[in-house]
Amino acid sequence: MKDTKTGAQALIQSMINQGIKYVFGIPGAKVDQLFEGIEYSKDPRAPKLIITRHEQNAALIASGIGRLTGKPGVVATTSGPGVSNLTTSLITATAEGDPVIALGGQVPQDDIGRLTHQSIPSKELMSSATKSSVEVQNANSLSEAFANAYQTAVAPKAGATFISLPQNVLNGAVDRPEIKAVPTVDQGVADAATVDAIVEKIQHAKLPVILAGMRASASDVTAAIRELLQHAAIPVVETFQGAGVVSRDLVTNYFGRVGLFRNQVGDNLLKQSDLVITVGYDPVEYEARIWNADRTGDVISLDSVVPEITTDYQPEMVVHADIAKTLRAIVQKLPADWALSEEVQAQLDKSGKTLAAQAEAPAADDQHGIHPLAIIQALQNKVNDETTVTVDVGSFYIWMARYFRSYQPRHLLFSNGMQTLGVAFPWAIAAALERPGQPIVSVAGDGGFLFSSQELETAVRLKLPIVQLIWDDGAYDMVKFQEIAKYGHEAGVSFGPVDYVKYAESFGATGLHVDHAKDLAATLDQAFQTEGPVVVQIPVDYRDNLKLKSLLLKDVLS
Missing domain, CATH: 3.40.50.970 (Thiamin diphosphate (ThDP)-binding fold, Pyr/PP domains)
Incomplete structure (x- = not known):
């Protein structure tokens, strides 16, 4: 029997x-x-x-x-x-x-x-x-x-x-036996003729640019992109989910992240490029109708997924193959002496300086809260390249995506497809389980945090070292500043205050509050040194948010 x-x-x-x-x-x-x-x-x-x-x-x-x-x-x-x-x-x-x-x-x-x-x-x-x-x-x-x-x-x-x-x-x-481990399904490399055609296009392009998307953040693909950059200094623009593809030692090839509003250094670079190579790019991240508008030049789609073709995205070459293998084949074929012209390199150097200057925080003005760039800089000084930072959805997520540097793939996480409120803290729990040994940082607004904050109890129960930053302004501000940009006023975006220090303590977590920009560093030090989950409430000054809105496509405010 x-x-x-x-x-x-x-x-x-x-x-x-x-x-x-x-x-x-x-x-x-x-x-x-x-x-x-x-x-x-x-x-x-x-x-x-x-x-x-x-x-x-x-x-x-x-x-x-x-x-x-x-x-x-x-x-x-x-x-x-x-x-x-x-x-x-x-x-x-x-x-x-x-x-x-x-x-x-x-x-x-x-x-x-x-x-x-x-x-x-x-x-x-x-x-x-x-x-x-x-x-x-x-x-x-x-x-x-x-x-x-x-x-x-x-x-x-x-x-x-x-x-x-x-x-x-x-x-x-x-009474049947269970299925054994499912084998990995491998895709093949692009054929030699296709690789040769890509290499030829790169060689003849004046300004080739890599747009690194969500599937570029897979570990093998990121490694292959880095091999290509070591071989040939091609500028890279990341999507939000492509964050961390460019490593610290290759940062001179990094020209920012693009998403939502077409007014970034990376957007200008894509517009000027006569050859955009999209690597693992998905339109849900940043629609081609925004970044590909009003530009000329070829597009090569290199992906493990067949792209969605639209009137705004019609690549001249579609390469459906294993991304990492194909990139390595390109490295083998691209001449070692290939380089951008001195004129283009000078232009890129200028763009790199512009990108760096944008991240500088203005003088502190605690009367209105703490400036987003001051919060980002304080956090940047606290983390290392292996720290995982999860980011919820709100005005802060645009600031973080543009100005927070990350040098490892899938260590700076965004919901840029659905923009789902409440993702950051659950993702932080996942990171704390999968990447033990150092604190995990979760960043949320006072709106989105309460979508999933009941999981503080879960984090306390599991004794997870999560530092939760709450950018507190009393409104759904990502909607608010876009309403003001569209209509000159706001509607239906404000809500009442919550004492998040007491809220955290009611779950058995630690709660901290920052009153002044000068106290940020010390408060973060305390948070990172405290066992278990810590919630840090930070009053934020969002008066500069209108600078986030689209400047090149004024009708795109979504």
Whole structure:
């Protein structure tokens, strides 16, 4: 007689086989066997169960794992609202290329479609939020479903997958063996003729520029870009998700980040370039209708994903191949003596000085709060190249994206596809789990922080060294300054004050408040030296925010 196990046990073994380290979520009756099995597993390889305080945050932590590691994070919830609360996080992960596997409980199969407790069409609901959404019909199929969800989640373009687990299927008997570890699917290098054509275009271009996008931040792609830059000093412009592609020793090739508003040094460089090489670029980061408007010259798309063609983005060459392998092939073919002209190099030197000057903080004026650049400079002085900084959405995220330097990929994290409020603190939890040994910094506004701040309890419970900075101004300011730019006034953006020091202390965390710019450095020192989560409330002076708005495309204020 064959040995049998439950569907839940088979699913746990499938996670072990695929190397899943954590499962984040909130329990419920439809998934209690899965949670019990993980919690009391005697297998040391079983994933660690981490209970959160909201399903949306659980999925955001899982997506943070996906972004940091390139391997899927896993979230598990019960049926009904447990599943529906995942929607925003999974849409964000899919849009921004973060691999996630979501496991959602479901009522027993004979109750699906009936007006019973917590019965909703989970598979259908999640089909528009994920790359794939399936409902398992037989317990023997659970391992296959998980393996395929894993493979789909990591395949370019990475994103979220969803598996609906009817209660009777999860509790049913399994007599099939589980799927073994899913092998990595490798793409090939571009053929020799294509590589030769790229090299020829670079050689004949006056000002070739690399636009490094989200998939450029994969470790192998970043390494290949750096090899190319060591061989040939091509200027690089990063998207927000491409932050950290240019290392500190290659910083002379860095010309800033672009996104949202077309008024940066990098935007001007792209406009002047007669050859833009987009590497792992995704239009959700920064639409071509903004950066590619009113420019002439060729575009080469080098990506593991076939690009979306629009009237604003019609590359002369589309190279669908392994990015890192193709970049290394270019390095092999590009002559070692190739260089930009002295005239172009002088122009780039001038642009580099302009970029550096923009980051200088003005004189302190504590009467109106602390200037964004002063906060950024104080933080910059505190971190090292291995510090992970997660950034929420708000006016501060534009300041951080433009002026905070990062020299390692996927160490400065932004939600620039969906601009989802509340991402920073869950991502910081993921970073603290995956990158132990030093503090993790989370940056949020007083609006977005409260979207996920209940996870302070989770961070306290896990004793995670997270320093949470809150830029406090009493408004949804990213909307506010754009309203003022459009209409000359604001509407519906203000809210009441919160004492975040007391709020942090109520969770068992440490709370600190900064009153003056001169106290920033000492307060950050204290925060970094304190065990466990620390919340630092900083009154911010946003009077210079109108300088963030678009100057070249006045109609683009989104």
